[in-house]
Amino acid sequence: MRPFDYARAEAVSDAAKGSAAGATIIAGGTNLLDLMKLEVMAPERLVDINRLPLGEIEETEEGGLKIGALVPNADLAADQRVRRDYPVLSRALLAGASGQLRNKATTGGNLCQRTRCYYFYDTSEPCNKREPGSGCRAIGGFNRIHAILGASDACIATHPSDMAVAMRALKADVEIESADGSRRTVPVDDFYRLPHDTPHIETELEAGDVITAVILPAPVTSEQRYRKVRDRASYAFALVSVAAVVSLEEGRIADVTLAFGGLAHCPWRDEAVEARLKGQAPSRALFAEAADLLLKDATGQGHNDFKIPLTKRTMIAVLADACGLETGE
Incomplete structure (x- = not known):
């Protein structure tokens, strides 16, 4: 692992400004630390957001739920409102990872986890997602876990999240705060990008953006x-x-x-x-x-x-x- 600077954000604005300046945000770190150890990612600066007040699940005026970005996967799966009104989400979370990881992994981080493509993790192999323009070794290589829909000549990787699949079925929105203090919501339907010729750009997040919450609509009988x-x-x-x-x-x-x-x-x-x-x-x-x-x-x-x-x-x-x-x- 390469040397890096580390700072703790005391407000969302601190994290957003750090991100705008090129820092990488860390919360649970269950995916990021592995990527750093393998030198797939080598951020020069980390901004820790664990002290931010984003760890609550609140009911919205519309009858849905606002899930803070720092709510652990284990807590979200166990929440009685989620289990009663959004059981597909609870089941998806419990199907993912181990109990130890669910205790640490966060809602916002789960949305942003990176692909588990073998070639993305192997820095000796070409990967357009890791190094744009280098090629996709999975095409013509060992591709058992790879995409059958929405792929391109540049990338056939798949997204690994279970939670995000349930969030899309529930038509959730992602709440994002930017470095200028503005907030916007992006439907999960629009949050992710298909690879096309820019597979390294995976979401609608830009420099200076911080996920603050995921919002579920009011439940329906289903x-x-x-x-x-x-x-x-x-x-x-x-x-x-x-x-x-x-x-x-x-x-x-x-x-x-x-x-x-x-x-x-x-x-x-x-x-x-x-x-x-x-x-x-x-x-x-x-x-x-x-x-x-x-x-x-x-x-x-x-x-x-x-x-x-x-x-x-x-x-x-x-x-x-x-x-x-x-x-x-």
Whole structure:
């Protein structure tokens, strides 16, 4: 690990000004410290935000929840309001990492964690995300965990967060404070960027931006599910994950939101797929048709070709469970 300067922010404005000057923000550090040890990232200055008053979960005037950026993943998953009204979020958090990591990892940091692409972590290999213009070794290399949707010729990495998949299914907003003191909210739908030819630019955050909270809308009556398919039962990132929020009325799907992990550079959502399901009587045939629509542009890279049929099977199973279908329906 290379030498670096370290400072503690006493206010959000301190952190924002430090970020604007080129510092890297650290909270739980569960991802950043690994990257620093491997010299994938080598910040010259860290700004610690753990003293900032961003560790509470508050109810909003609209009936939703405002989750401070420093709320630990373990506390968020255990919160009774989250478990009651947003169970897909609690389940996604509990599916991620170990108990020790969940105790330390924060809400804001979880959104911003970096890909676990093997070549991104190996500084002896070319990686456009780590060094723009150097190439993507995963294309034509070992790419079992890589993207089948939304990739580009510059990058086929996937986003690793479970929490972010649930946040997208819940249509959450990210609250951001800038160095000039202004605040804005960005829907999770718009927070992440696809790789195109700039895979090193991963989110809408700019220099001087600090995530202060994630805001959930008021809960709706719905069935919520999160299913994660992985190589082993614990401590593994998703090969495919599905977050579903489904509202049923009179035997039909009144509303549905689906988000997917393990498939793309960001938590993936396709509104055309949701539109195909709305107003329809649930059936496995309908779900298979919607899955085919989701995957019509999916492209395997060789080792990850299995993700295409796996995604279809997982999506059908999650929707069937959420809609209460019996086997064979």
